[in-house]
Amino acid sequence: MDLNPSEEQQQLIDTFTAFYTKECPIERVRGAEPSGHDADLWARLRAMGALDMAVDEQSGGWGGSLLDLALVAELHGRHLGPAPLIEGQVAVRLLARAGGSAATEALSRALTDGRFTTVALHPPSHGALALVPAGAIADEVVFFQGDRLMSLEIADQARPVSNLGSMPVADIAIDASAVELLSGPRTGLLFEQARDEWLALMANALVGIGSRSIELGVEYAKERHAFGVPIGSFQAVAHGLANAATAVDGGQLIAREAAWAADEDAARAPQLAAHSCGFCSDAAREASYRSLHYHGGYGFMLEFDIQLYFRRAKAWPALFGEPSAMYARGAAGRLSMSRTDG
Amino acid sequence: MDFRLGERSDAFRDEARRFLDEHLTTDVRERMHTTGVHHNWDFHKARAEQGLLAPGWPEEFGGQGRDALEVLAFAEEFQSAGAPTYGVGTTLMVANIIRHVGTEEQQRLILPQALSGEIIIVLGFTEPESGSDVAAAQTRAVRDGDQWIINGQKMFTTNAQEADYVFLLARTNPELPKHKGLTTFLVPLRQPGVEIQPVFTLSGERTNLTFYSDVRVDDSLRIGEVDGGWHVMTVSLTFERSGPQGGDSLRLLHAMEQWAMASVDEEGRPRSEDPAVQARLGRAAAENEVAILLARRCAWIQNSGGLPGVEGSMAKLFASEALTRQSADFVDMLGPDGVRGDADPTAIAGGIAEYALRFAMGTTIYGGTSEVQRNIIAQRGLGLPRPS
Numbered sequence: 001m002d003l004n005p006s007e008e009q010q011q012l013i014d015t016f017t018a019f020y021t022k023e024c025p026i027e028r029v030r031g032a033e034p035s036g037h038d039a040d041l042w043a044r045l046r047a048m049g050a051l052d053m054a055v056d057e058q059s060g061g062w063g064g065s066l067l068d069l070a071l072v073a074e075l076h077g078r079h080l081g082p083a084p085l086i087e088g089q090v091a092v093r094l095l096a097r098a099g100g101s102a103a104t105e106a107l108s109r110a111l112t113d114g115r116f117t118t119v120a121l122h123p124p125s126h127g128a129l130a131l132v133p134a135g136a137i138a139d140e141v142v143f144f145q146g147d148r149l150m151s152l153e154i155a156d157q158a159r160p161v162s163n164l165g166s167m168p169v170a171d172i173a174i175d176a177s178a179v180e181l182l183s184g185p186r187t188g189l190l191f192e193q194a195r196d197e198w199l200a201l202m203a204n205a206l207v208g209i210g211s212r213s214i215e216l217g218v219e220y221a222k223e224r225h226a227f228g229v230p231i232g233s234f235q236a237v238a239h240g241l242a243n244a245a246t247a248v249d250g251g252q253l254i255a256r257e258a259a260w261a262a263d264e265d266a267a268r269a270p271q272l273a274a275h276s277c278g279f280c281s282d283a284a285r286e287a288s289y290r291s292l293h294y295h296g297g298y299g300f301m302l303e304f305d306i307q308l309y310f311r312r313a314k315a316w317p318a319l320f321g322e323p324s325a326m327y328a329r330g331a332a333g334r335l336s337m338s339r340t341d342g
Numbered sequence: 343m344d345f346r347l348g349e350r351s352d353a354f355r356d357e358a359r360r361f362l363d364e365h366l367t368t369d370v371r372e373r374m375h376t377t378g379v380h381h382n383w384d385f386h387k388a389r390a391e392q393g394l395l396a397p398g399w400p401e402e403f404g405g406q407g408r409d410a411l412e413v414l415a416f417a418e419e420f421q422s423a424g425a426p427t428y429g430v431g432t433t434l435m436v437a438n439i440i441r442h443v444g445t446e447e448q449q450r451l452i453l454p455q456a457l458s459g460e461i462i463i464v465l466g467f468t469e470p471e472s473g474s475d476v477a478a479a480q481t482r483a484v485r486d487g488d489q490w491i492i493n494g495q496k497m498f499t500t501n502a503q504e505a506d507y508v509f510l511l512a513r514t515n516p517e518l519p520k521h522k523g524l525t526t527f528l529v530p531l532r533q534p535g536v537e538i539q540p541v542f543t544l545s546g547e548r549t550n551l552t553f554y555s556d557v558r559v560d561d562s563l564r565i566g567e568v569d570g571g572w573h574v575m576t577v578s579l580t581f582e583r584s585g586p587q588g589g590d591s592l593r594l595l596h597a598m599e600q601w602a603m604a605s606v607d608e609e610g611r612p613r614s615e616d617p618a619v620q621a622r623l624g625r626a627a628a629e630n631e632v633a634i635l636l637a638r639r640c641a642w643i644q645n646s647g648g649l650p651g652v653e654g655s656m657a658k659l660f661a662s663e664a665l666t667r668q669s670a671d672f673v674d675m676l677g678p679d680g681v682r683g684d685a686d687p688t689a690i691a692g693g694i695a696e697y698a699l700r701f702a703m704g705t706t707i708y709g710g711t712s713e714v715q716r717n718i719i720a721q722r723g724l725g726l727p728r729p730s
Contacts, residue, residue, distance in 0.1 A: 001411055001642045002344045009343065067343060218724045233727040238720035239713070245724055246656040250632035253639060257345045257631075264345070275628035327624030328617045334627060335603060335614045 003253075009071055016072050019048060020079040026305050032082035036166040037137045042083040042116075052111065054089035059096040060111055066197060070204040070259035074252070077208025077316075080308055084118060084134035084168070086201045091119040091142050094194040095181070098149055103181040106142065106151050115139045117151075119194060120172075121320050128173045133319055135170030136160035142181065143174075144191040149182040150174075165315025196270050199277035199326065200262065202317055203255035206280035209316075210248040210287040213309045217241055217291030224296075231294065240290040247283035255280050267337070271330040277317060278326030284313035347638070351415035354397070354408065358419035361394060366425050374426055378548035381429030381462065381501050389430070390459025396434055403441075404457040410644035414586055414637065421589025429462040429501050431585075436463040436509040436528070443566050443574055452507075452528065463528070466496040466510035466552065467575070473497075473707075474714050476511065477521045477572060481554065483512035490514075490564070492529060492557040498708070500549040502538045505531055508552065510559075515569050524571030528563040529554070545701035587661035588633035590705070591668060594698045595626045597691035598672050622675050626668045633661040652723035659715040662705035669698035 005013060023044055032038040045051075054069060055061030069089055076085050088110075095107035095117070110117035120129040120143035132141055141152050155177075158170040182190070218241060221232030231237050258272035265272075288310040292299040299306050320326065347355075365388045374380055389395050390404075398413040399405025408416070420427055437456045440448050455461045472478035481494025492512060499508060507528045515523035531538075535557040541549045566574040602614040602623060613619050636657040640650035650657075672695040673680035684693025706712045720726045 001347050001638060001645075003639060003642055005343055214724070218726060221726060229730050230727050232720075232724075233729045235713070235717070235720075235729065238724075238726045239716040241724055241726065242659075242716040242719035245719060246636075246660050249653075249656055250636050250660055253635035254628065254632050256343060257635065260343055260345050271627070272631070275624060275631060278625065279628040279632060324621035324625070325617075327622075327628060328620035329624070331620040331624030331627060332615075335599060335620070335623070338599060339603065 003256075005071065009068065012068055013071050013075070016048070016075045019044075020075050020081065024079040024081055026080070026308070029080045029082055029308060033166045034162060035136070035160075035168055036082050037084070037134070037168040038082040039137075041081065045081075045083050045085060046113070050085055051088050051092060055092050055096045055107070055111075059092075059107060061092070061096075065259075066200060066262040067256065067259040069201055070256060073201045073204040074208040074255075077205030078212045080209070080312055082166075084116065084137065086198060086205060087118045087133040088116060089201065090194050090198045091117045093197060094119060094142060094149075094190060097190055097193070098182045098187075100182055102151075102179065103149070106140070106181055109140060117142060119143070119198075121195060121198060124174050128171055130171050131161060131163075131169045131319055132158075132172050134168050135172050136168040141172060144187070145174075147183055147185065147187050148180050149187050149191065150178050151181050152178040163315060165312045165318075167312075167315060167319070169319065192270070195320070196273040197262065199320060200255070200258040200269075200273040202320070203251070203258060203273070203276035203280040206277070206284040206313065206317060207248060207252045207255050209309050209313050210244070210251060210280070210284035213284070213288040213291045213306065213313070214241060214245050214248060216306050216309070217244075217287075217294050220291075220295055220298075237294050240294065244283070244287040244290050247279075248287055251276070251280040251283040271333040271337075274326045274330035274333070277320070278323040278330070281313075281317040281323040281326065284317075288313040345635075347411050347415050350409075351412045354412045355415040355419055357394075358416045361389070361392065362419060362423045362425060365389070366423055370426065371424070375546070378542060378546045379501070379504065380426045380547060381504050382426045383504070385426055386429060386462070387459045390457070395430060395459055396437075396457050399434075399457065403453055410641035411638070414641040417586040418589055418634070418637075421586045422592045424590070424593060429464075429504060432465050432501065432509075433462045436465070436507075439509070439526075439574060439577055440528075440565060442577060445562075447562060448528070448565065455506075461506040462501060462504055463507045463509055464499055464501045464505040464531075466499055466508040466529070468497045470495055470497050470551070474711050476575060477524060479511045479513060479524060481510065481512045482516075483510075483514050483525060483527065483559075485514075485561075486558075488561050489558050490527065490561060492527070492554045492559060494554050496552045496554070498541070498549045499538070499552040500547070502531060502550045502552050503540070507531060509565070510554075511571055511575065514571075518569060521572045523569055524575070525568050526565045526571045526574045527559050528565055529557060529559045530563075533557060543704065545697065545704055547701075547704070585637070587637035587657050588630045588664075590698065590701065591626065591630045591633060591661070591665050594665075594669065594672065594694055595623065595630060597694045598626070598675070599623055601676075601691050619675060622671055626664075626671070629660075629664040629668065633657070633664055636660055652719055655710070655715040655718040656723075658709060659712050659719070662702065663712060665698065666702040666706055669695055669702045673699050 053062040053064035056063040092110050095103045116138050117140040118134040118138040120132045123144050135158050143150050157173040160170045221237050224231050254276040258276040261269040261272050292306045292310045298304045370382050370385050397406045397408040400407050433456050467476050483490045483492050510527045510529045514525040535555045537553040539551045541551050602619050605613050640653050643650045679690050682689040684697040
């Protein structure tokens, strides 16, 4: 066991830490509200290779592992990056795996400067894709319908939805212009794998949201005095933060394990992806909720940063579903595995 | 980054499984269940004979010089199998203290007997009037020539009826501030003046209240300096917080998964396909993975030459609170049948959820309560100020 990042991984962390610290201060996050998209920040992230790293050399990328992406995702969450990093990475990986001429052409469009391709996390219902991540700013959306992987060029079918997490999401009506990228029994598995990757990366982003939330709460609890003492000396405050810090520490372990397992423990990877995202959703919620509450009335004010974390902690993972849905997804996988074993 | 424990740990885990297959018999389990004693001499001695009592200790002491992750892999198997380990746990903890702060004579006398499985040592910290506030102990030790005379009471002296010694925290100087007037002794239990009164607990485990009336202990069995007991305790409390986590939860989850796969609801649908059942099972599985990882992180830190302090508190806090939550959740999941007792033949999965609901409450208390762990995490981990 080695919980330390490798030298290369540490370099990656250092590089992106420096990037986010310089390019994504909290003022920039506020500046991107309410749309939740900062085109300039995204262009800079792309120039850093944040999208190219997600696919292998043959597809024109760098061949980063899911764990590499996860380490960046944690920083993205910590800085509340207003850019479509995770959905963009998941989309290009899905297209690269799909293969075939249509998907390969879609991949090359997705990697073209100035264009953006996203992925819908759920199949369409009543002819529309609901709450597509980055759907409000994407040029193209890849989605799964029946047993087919489809693509839709977005012209005026997208309706941006204002939302809790200041995310550039949109409801997208599917019209006759949608084209098939791939069909057949393998397609469903590819889509589920893409969803697992989104869950694992989101888990890591939530670790970033959770750990920064705790830092904000701890800083405040040390400085703010009530009844003549710092409020952090009250157990009613300290214990809530201690519980949340424990959950976030544990969340970081399982989120990184989930990303690691994608390459190193294929049998357990799907359940770890789902379980880590459920767990980290709960942990980030707990951390941001406690931290906001201990800010007292200031936590309720828009001027204080903790509300930015509090809203995203709930909203980001909700695009997939509630934590229970993630837990159930992981359990269904575990149960089918033990049926096969037995 | 690598989340595998490594080949040596995997192989040693297999060895643990082989040992358990052979020695954790129905009879051993049955006796634990009926007596409430989580120590079994045959099991204990078989373990010692195979050199498996203290695998992390150096070979010169009868150990195998295993690293912290190997020892953890081994201990995880024992915990998730529900093997009797309380006796060996306290014995090794005290042996470790003697190895670090004991005299050469004490080491010669105690360590060979403890590590060969001949004796067990139990803990005498808690008193009727002091638990988490360990340093408030009132049991008195008064010097009498080369001996000390002990008077007082100790609470939760688990396995005292099986043990040769109690590692006792006593007040030697009531004039000094409470942390400074304490001394630790290794008190022989089989002597006049020691009275052991059984105490039965919510989980069916037997513990004891022990009374000491003019009990004598040689000064040669004093551990550490006179009035230096708090220093010795700081060492020992660190040991108590490391170790495997999540094993009891794994056993519970496994039984609940089996139930979900084998039973159907009122409409004849398999429970395992009910999303509400899946959500409960999945949340428990996620928490168990986290509990195991938090404990493994401690062993990894030890292997890297560090001392897990806050990390140990997090592992203990998380695992015990998770078991508490899950056991109640699973009793709910089973519906009214969840209350059928573990002694009743109609109980589901041997009544493991109902048992765990009771058992879990102990785990949030012994070895440092959840509140004590949260104080450690808040103050040492997060740097929050101490209460004034």
